Amino acid sequence: MKSTLMTPDRIVAAVRQQQQRFQRLSDATLRDHTDELRRLRKSQHRHNRSISSGWQRWKRPDAAEPMIEAHGLMAEALRRTTGKLYYDVQLQAGWILAAGSIAEMQTGEGKTITTGLPAFWQALAGRGCHVSTVNDYLARRDFETLQPTFELLGVGVGRIDSEMSLAEKRQAYRCEVTYGPGFEFGFDFLRDQIALRSAPRPRLGMRHLAHLRGQSIDKPHSLIGRPLACAVIDEADSVLIDEANTPLILSGQEHAMRQASSDPEAYRVADILAQELQPEEDFSLDPVDRKISFTPTGWFRIHEHFAKANPLRLARAWSCYVENALRARQIFRRDVDYVVRDGEIQIVDQNTGRIHPERSWRNGLHQAVQTKERVAVVPEQQTQARITRQRFIGQYDSICGLTGTAQAAARELKDFYRLSVVSVPTHRPCHRFGLPSRHFSNLQTKHASIVAEIRARHANGGPMLVGTRTIAESRTLSAALHNCGIPHRTLNGIQDEAEADLIAIAGQPGAITIATNMAGRGTDIALTDASRARGGLHVIATEHHPCARVDRQLIGRAARQGDPGSYQFFVSAEDEIFQHAPQLAESISARCSGAPEAQHDFSTEIARLQNDLENQAYQRRTQLTRADQWLDRVLETVAKEAV
Numbered sequence: 278m279k280s281t282l283m284t285p286d287r288i289v290a291a292v293r294q295q296q297q298r299f300q301r302l303s304d305a306t307l308r309d310h311t312d313e314l315r316r317l318r319k320s321q322h323r324h325n326r327s328i329s330s331g332w333q334r335w336k337r338p339d340a341a342e343p344m345i346e347a348h349g350l351m352a353e354a355l356r357r358t359t360g361k362l363y364y365d366v367q368l369q370a371g372w373i374l375a376a377g378s379i380a381e382m383q384t385g386e387g388k389t390i391t392t393g394l395p396a397f398w399q400a401l402a403g404r405g406c407h408v409s410t411v412n413d414y415l416a417r418r419d420f421e422t423l424q425p426t427f428e429l430l431g432v433g434v435g436r437i438d439s440e441m442s443l444a445e446k447r448q449a450y451r452c453e454v455t456y457g458p459g460f461e462f463g464f465d466f467l468r469d470q471i472a473l474r475s476a477p478r479p480r481l482g483m484r485h486l487a488h489l490r491g492q493s494i495d496k497p498h499s500l501i502g503r504p505l506a507c508a509v510i511d512e513a514d515s516v517l518i519d520e521a522n523t524p525l526i527l528s529g530q531e532h533a534m535r536q537a538s539s540d541p542e543a544y545r546v547a548d549i550l551a552q553e554l555q556p557e558e559d560f561s562l563d564p565v566d567r568k569i570s571f572t573p574t575g576w577f578r579i580h581e582h583f584a585k586a587n588p589l590r591l592a593r594a595w596s597c598y599v600e601n602a603l604r605a606r607q608i609f610r611r612d613v614d615y616v617v618r619d620g621e622i623q624i625v626d627q628n629t630g631r632i633h634p635e636r637s638w639r640n641g642l643h644q645a646v647q648t649k650e651r652v653a654v655v656p657e658q659q660t661q662a663r664i665t666r667q668r669f670i671g672q673y674d675s676i677c678g679l680t681g682t683a684q685a686a687a688r689e690l691k692d693f694y695r696l697s698v699v700s701v702p703t704h705r706p707c708h709r710f711g712l713p714s715r716h717f718s719n720l721q722t723k724h725a726s727i728v729a730e731i732r733a734r735h736a737n738g739g740p741m742l743v744g745t746r747t748i749a750e751s752r753t754l755s756a757a758l759h760n761c762g763i764p765h766r767t768l769n770g771i772q773d774e775a776e777a778d779l780i781a782i783a784g785q786p787g788a789i790t791i792a793t794n795m796a797g798r799g800t801d802i803a804l805t806d807a808s809r810a811r812g813g814l815h816v817i818a819t820e821h822h823p824c825a826r827v828d829r830q831l832i833g834r835a836a837r838q839g840d841p842g843s844y845q846f847f848v849s850a851e852d853e854i855f856q857h858a859p860q861l862a863e864s865i866s867a868r869c870s871g872a873p874e875a876q877h878d879f880s881t882e883i884a885r886l887q888n889d890l891e892n893q894a895y896q897r898r899t900q901l902t903r904a905d906q907w908l909d910r911v912l913e914t915v916a917k918e919a920v
């Protein structure tokens with residue numbers, strides 16, 4: 278007997294059929310259809326039938342019908358507003374997402390417009406849908422792309438960013454679809470938790486009484502968002518996996534803390550001592566875990582010095598000041614971990630390459646770095662609320678996501694978020710061409726070879742993207758190109774030009790763009806016919822990232838949508854990744870003896886190293902989750918005992 282379940286082909290054919298039907302209707306009639314679907318979705322939700330319960334459920338034709346109609350409407354609205362027709366693979370991915378799974382779509386396959394399909398479907402349920410991206414730039418770009426489409430269908434759409442006032446944000450959250458960077462949704466959630474905590478509690482039994490009367494107890498007026506219903510997460514592996522180790526922390530200044538810890542003299546004295554302490558003799562340094570351990574001699578010197586620190590107002594043990602000062606001097610590097618701008622220390626996010634002026638390190642470390650850099654020491658901030666990303670994501674009733682690099686993280690997505698990954702084929706065959714990696718003994722020879730390579734390729738006139746790990750390296754290469762008179766542009770967060778303007782010209786013939794990880798994910802470099810004819814975008818990756826997915830995202834800037842494109846890695850034994858594998862660094866150096874470049878390919882060994890590092894990171898995240906779950910159980914027990 279033939280199966281009646283909806284297969285990807287049937288789904289696509291059914292959506293196309295709906296779209297054809299809608300093509301004959303006016304914009305106003307499309308809005309009427311949206312209203313009808315809205316009523317249906319809301320009533321389904323009231324009867325608790327509509328929450329995504331997995332991909333399989335939506336393969337049943339009866340369940341699938343409203344979703345097919347919704348996707349047909351969205352497809353027609355997209356055509357009218359942007360002139361684009363969803364590709365079959367995008368409709369398949371939209372379906373996977375709307376059914377609550379992760380869709381793996383290769384880089385450049387058009388995830389931006391695909392997010393519109395699940396967002397529209399979820400918005401119809403009337404509880405708000407967040408479309409979460411990794412940064413402000415992508416949130417704005419994606420919002421601007423789909424705003425006219427949603428508006429044509431009469432769906433309210435808004436956007437949040439960290440610069441907005443609370444009133445502007447409240448307005449954006451009232452919309453049916455809200456775009457924003459994932460971390461900002463998290464911070465607003467924390468702000469609301471603080472507001473709820475400080476609001477007067479209703480008297481015992483009032484909530485129950487109000488419920489019986491069909492009333493609701495008013496929430497504090499200061500709330501920014503509304504209960505978290507659904508999130509469509511772009512670059513899902515970055516948000517759900519890579520950032521899972523970094524909790525969201527909302528800080529503020531409190532009087533007592535300010536009094537105790539803002540004494541710049543304490544940081545200054547600690548900084549002087551940190552410069553006197555000797556490695557090995559007084560302390561040892563673990564660059565991988567970024568930890569300092571003091572030797573007995575070191576402890577003696579710290580306590581000896583304490584006499585000088587004694588009259589100062591200290592917020593914590595004196596040794597913590599010295600340890601922070603040492604970490605600031607030995608581990609935290611300017612133009613790598615932070616930049617100094619406008620008289621401030623501004624943190625660089627190591628995953629995204631973006632600079633975050635609003636962030637600060639905690640427990641006195643930020644002040645230690647300020648002291649080292651001789652900028653004004655600002656009062657220490659105190660944690661007001663914190664939440665791990667996993668716990669925050671768990672607050673949504675349903676989530677789905679998409680990324681070009683999901684399969685490599687499939688086990689973790691299943692274990693931690695109960696999300697399945699479904700791979701979607703590419704729209705056109707991919708023509709990305711990888712050149713053999715090149716290996717050097719030291720940074721200097723590697724940089725010289727990169728410059729020589731750029732110069733040689735520049736003659737051909739194809740556009741180039743040079744992806745660096747750090748701002749410092751982007752500056753080094755930029756200076757070298759400048760000395761050779763090779764015109765180029767730099768995208769590293771401290772450039773003068775606007776990011777969108779730089780991206781807009783990066784695909785033109787002869788364009789050379791040196792960029793940190795800022796351009797590593799989500800960035801769409803559009804080619805011209807002339808640059809296609811010269812082989813498309815060529816990506817030079819100047820270093821391997823510990824996480825292979827990040828490397829794949831970078832090379833995924835080339836050869837998108839069936840365009841030609843190529844990439845090549847340049848590796849040196851002094852690259853940061855080899856801090857985790859000194860023997861491998863030695864092997865590379867040994868193979869270079871007598872020559873600047875190794876005549877051996879180390880790609881397999883490097884892939885193995887990345888795999889090991891990913892496993893270690895996975896273990897760390899598992900521990901964090903277990904600690905979180907343990908905390909949940911403790912809180913639950915305490916709450917039960919209190920009743």
Ligand SMILES: Nc1ncnc2c1ncn2[C@@H]1O[C@H](COP(=O)(O)OP(=O)(O)OP(=O)(O)O)[C@@H](O)[C@H]1O
Pocket residue numbers: 361362363364367382383384385386387388389390681798799800801803833837838
């Ligand atoms: N259906 C379509 N018709 C025409 N052009 C499309 C279509 N879908 C996507 N594009 C174009 O393809 C390019 C890549 O799209 P987009 O940046 O959304 O890809 P992506 O999958 O998000 O990439 P990344 O993996 O790098 O984040 C864009 O220029 C976009 O306009």
